[in-house]
Amino acid sequence: MQTIDLTEVGLRETNQTLHAQADNTNQTEWEIVNPRGSHAIACGLNAPIEVTVKGSTGYYCAGMNQQATVNIQGSAGPGTGENIMSGKIVIEGDASQYLGATGHGGLIVVKGNASSRCGISMKGVNIVVQGNIGHMSAFMGQSGNLVVCGDAGDALGDSCYEAQFFVQGSVKSLGADCERKEMRDEHLTLLQGLLDEAGIDADPNNFTRYGSARTLYNFDVDNAGAY
Amino acid sequence: MNKHDSKGIPHTTPRQSATFTQDINSDIRRAAATGIYDIRGGGAKRKVPSFDDLLFMGASISRYPLEGYREKCETNVTIGGLNASNPIELDIPITIAGMSFGALSGPAKEALGRGASAAGTSTTTGDGGMTPEERGHSNKLVYQYLPSRYGMNPDDLRKADAIEIVVGQGAKPGGGGMLLGQKISDRVAEMRNLPKGIDQRSACRHPDWTGPDDLEIKILELREITGWKVPIYVKVAGARPYYDTTLAIKAGADAVVLDGMQGGTAATQDVFIEHVGQPTLAIVRPAVQALQDLGMHRKVQLILSGGIRSGADVAKAMALGADAVAIGTAALIALGDNDPKWEKEYNELGTTAGAYDDWHEGQDPAGITTQDPELMKRFDPIEGGRRLSNYLKVMTLEAQTIARACGKNHLHNLEPEDLVALTMEAAAMAKVPLAGTDWYPGKPNTSY
Numbered sequence: 001m002q003t004i005d006l007t008e009v010g011l012r013e014t015n016q017t018l019h020a021q022a023d024n025t026n027q028t029e030w031e032i033v034n035p036r037g038s039h040a041i042a043c044g045l046n047a048p049i050e051v052t053v054k055g056s057t058g059y060y061c062a063g064m065n066q067q068a069t070v071n072i073q074g075s076a077g078p079g080t081g082e083n084i085m086s087g088k089i090v091i092e093g094d095a096s097q098y099l100g101a102t103g104h105g106g107l108i109v110v111k112g113n114a115s116s117r118c119g120i121s122m123k124g125v126n127i128v129v130q131g132n133i134g135h136m137s138a139f140m141g142q143s144g145n146l147v148v149c150g151d152a153g154d155a156l157g158d159s160c161y162e163a164q165f166f167v168q169g170s171v172k173s174l175g176a177d178c179e180r181k182e183m184r185d186e187h188l189t190l191l192q193g194l195l196d197e198a199g200i201d202a203d204p205n206n207f208t209r210y211g212s213a214r215t216l217y218n219f220d221v222d223n224a225g226a227y
Numbered sequence: 228m229n230k231h232d233s234k235g236i237p238h239t240t241p242r243q244s245a246t247f248t249q250d251i252n253s254d255i256r257r258a259a260a261t262g263i264y265d266i267r268g269g270g271a272k273r274k275v276p277s278f279d280d281l282l283f284m285g286a287s288i289s290r291y292p293l294e295g296y297r298e299k300c301e302t303n304v305t306i307g308g309l310n311a312s313n314p315i316e317l318d319i320p321i322t323i324a325g326m327s328f329g330a331l332s333g334p335a336k337e338a339l340g341r342g343a344s345a346a347g348t349s350t351t352t353g354d355g356g357m358t359p360e361e362r363g364h365s366n367k368l369v370y371q372y373l374p375s376r377y378g379m380n381p382d383d384l385r386k387a388d389a390i391e392i393v394v395g396q397g398a399k400p401g402g403g404g405m406l407l408g409q410k411i412s413d414r415v416a417e418m419r420n421l422p423k424g425i426d427q428r429s430a431c432r433h434p435d436w437t438g439p440d441d442l443e444i445k446i447l448e449l450r451e452i453t454g455w456k457v458p459i460y461v462k463v464a465g466a467r468p469y470y471d472t473t474l475a476i477k478a479g480a481d482a483v484v485l486d487g488m489q490g491g492t493a494a495t496q497d498v499f500i501e502h503v504g505q506p507t508l509a510i511v512r513p514a515v516q517a518l519q520d521l522g523m524h525r526k527v528q529l530i531l532s533g534g535i536r537s538g539a540d541v542a543k544a545m546a547l548g549a550d551a552v553a554i555g556t557a558a559l560i561a562l563g564d565n566d567p568k569w570e571k572e573y574n575e576l577g578t579t580a581g582a583y584d585d586w587h588e589g590q591d592p593a594g595i596t597t598q599d600p601e602l603m604k605r606f607d608p609i610e611g612g613r614r615l616s617n618y619l620k621v622m623t624l625e626a627q628t629i630a631r632a633c634g635k636n637h638l639h640n641l642e643p644e645d646l647v648a649l650t651m652e653a654a655a656m657a658k659v660p661l662a663g664t665d666w667y668p669g670k671p672n673t674s675y
Contacts, residue, residue: 011451012451012455015451016454039444039447039448040444040447040448040451043451043452044381044451044452044453046381059441059444059448060435063448063452064381064384064452066381078435078436078441079436079448082434083376083379083381085381098434098436101434102376102379102434102435104379104380104420120434120435121375121430121434123376123420139434140428140430142419142420142421159428162422217422217426218424218425218426219263219426
């Protein structure tokens with residue numbers, strides 16, 4: 001285990017040290033102490049390493065992550081894991097807004113709650129939230145899965161494309177062109193896999209699936225009020 | 228037509244309305260027939276005060292000119308030296324503006340790279356990500372970071388020579404984009420993670436930041452990911468140029484790209500293009516003022532775009548304080564867009580060469596703004612690249628000709644003092660004297 005004290009080493013050197021780890025590095029376990037809410041910690045990683053951040057983080061922690069596993073032992077600021085491509089991010093506390101925005105792949109797990117616009121414009125990432133999520137989540141979501149073990153706020157999945165959403169609790173309201181969908185066997189299997197990967201004990205049969213009604217895919221003046 | 232009625236009383240001459248013109252009436256009829264607003268490509272077509280309303284005075288007894296074929300007039304520009312360890316070094320201050328693969332065909336993007344590289348300048352990606360042919364043929368490639376993040380990929384980000392955070396564009400300040408289903412081919416759909424054939428909407432705001440304080444953190448993140456190597460530009464529409472430039476500088480931009488309303492778009496509502504934003508002439512001085520007020524003029528570069536067509540436009544932009552310009556529509560015309568040789572086919576599409584702007588429909592006879600494999604075959608990227616390179620060289624020679632005539636040994640040495648304005652409006656916007664006077668509207672310490 002390599003330990004970096006962020007307040008002593010500084011952000012730039014910390015990230016450059018992590019960026020310097022190649023695919024075949026034998027220094028696979030890293031620990032960052034004293035993050036103190038700093039922004040852009042461990043962003044742009046691209047190696048199969050495990051980074052544990054001992055505390056809360058600011059904006060864009062683990063942004064654009066590739067391959068790495070980043071564990072935040074605190075709460076995470078806005079845009080955590082934005083545009084994640086692969087790998088895994090685990091947030092032990094709560095996550096602020098825009099979690100996993102535009103993420104293309106990989107998995108983000110939140111043990112607490114996630115704020116508004118969780119998974120906005122998601123493009124393939126899987127997000128599993130043990131608690132609740134805020135309003136306008138998965139706005140314009142293109143692909144990937146958003147799993148919510150608690151409740152979802154207003155306008156879930158507004159203007160979504162092919163992303164799908166599994167909610168165990170209540171949904172305050174659905175966004176434009178988002179509708180309740182049938183939960184078939186393949187969805188139960190998919191959901192069980194995501195819950196297992198996230199390490200969360202929940203029964204897929206208690207969830208409801210939501211996705212695009214596909215009525216806004218091609219512009220139609222009769223739908224103008226929905227835009 | 229009878230000039231008199233049956234009683235011998237003269238008819239008045241039929242008079243067209245200046246308010247309800249034939250153009251306006253056709254807009255009304257189209258709206259009434261369809262119930263949908265008009266979407267088109269390109270920039271503002273209405274006449275607005277422009278660089279055509281400015282003139283250079285040239286040298287005289289008080290200034291001496293430089294010899295055209297013997298004395299040097301430099302054209303190079305460095306962009307992003309403030310924070311980037313690898314700033315962009317360009318031979319000429321005319322760059323190619325962001326245009327997406329999707330809006331343009333792959334061969335058209337390749338031609339832009341070929342032409343720009345041959346002329347010693349940069350090209351820019353667009354909404355939809357970076358294609359291998361574009362990266363391969365562009366010596367200097369600027370990677371646009373857009374609200375939609377279609378095709379956004381950190382591997383491509385690290386391959387870029389600069390990053391341009393797009394906040395807005397001159398054709399549609401405050402608006403997103405639309406790529407209609409006809410242009411969402413298999414390849415475009417795959418790059419954008421979208422189903423084939425749907426109408427693709429581009430967001431008008433970034434999904435993970437709002438406001439100047441967030442922008443500062445976003446720039447920090449991009450610098451951290453790219454190791455502080457490449458410059459980071461911020462592109463804004465010509466909406467509130469003084470404040471937007473100020474805020475971009477405050478957020479840490481290495482360069483500000485400022486796009487006036489004549490700047491083109493692949494597709495948006497006609498009402499947006501014609502009625503939102505400011506003319507390019509009107510936005511440059513406020514932006515330069517912001518740079519000067521912060522002591523950052525020539526440290527943070529200003530790249531001006533929106534209707535730049537000639538070396539004269541380049542020289543005027545630089546005289547007003549820009550460090551470089553960007554061209555989009557002009558580059559497409561150089562490649563062969565709207566060429567009269569396709570007139571018959573333009574007529575079949577209900578338009579004429581020079582007026583064709585339905586780029587979003589993917590039926591471009593010139594094979595440039597399309598994803599149709601058959602139409603794309605009409606366009607040769609090698610020939611297109613050569614034409615663009617020629618055009619860039621001519622623009623540069625023209626700008627040098629003017630600069631030498633003003634006694635300047637570098638295009639950057641052109642200054643507002645070299646200019647006069649032909650109209651009151653242009654004088655007020657450019658803050659240069661109305662020709663024949665020493666005054667412009669709003670000039671300090673005058674009685675007007």
